[in-house]
Amino acid sequence: MTEEQRETLRHRLDEAVVEAQESIPYLTEAGKPVEPSVALGRLTRMEAISEKGVNEEMLRQTKARLERLQNALTRMENGTYGVCPRCKREITFERLYAIPEAILCVSCADKRG
Numbered sequence: 001m002t003e004e005q006r007e008t009l010r011h012r013l014d015e016a017v018v019e020a021q022e023s024i025p026y027l028t029e030a031g032k033p034v035e036p037s038v039a040l041g042r043l044t045r046m047e048a049i050s051e052k053g054v055n056e057e058m059l060r061q062t063k064a065r066l067e068r069l070q071n072a073l074t075r076m077e078n079g080t081y082g083v084c085p086r087c088k089r090e091i092t093f094e095r096l097y098a099i100p101e102a103i104l105c106v107s108c109a110d111k112r113g
């Protein structure tokens, strides 16, 4: 990986971290219990509850991704970023560009299913 590619990926990680951090307060708010007294407009209470479930799931996934992104930044600090821990080969820039928090290379990720 070139220095320039590393910088590009660091930038993508930083952006993704900010994005995740910004959506967490919104999702936390949206995942709060549905008050029976709340004026829901055209939404029925059932719909509001199911939407809350979706937001809770998104919140869970966003928090998990944030953790993976921060782990990736840590690996970048200590120089282990972009190397597959299974086969010890470099992960392609294309894969890292698509999924900057990727830990395994394509073939190891495929083998794991």
Ligand SMILES: [Zn+2]
Pocket: 084, 085, 086, 087, 088, 089, 104, 105, 106, 107, 108, 109
């Ligand atoms: Zn691998």
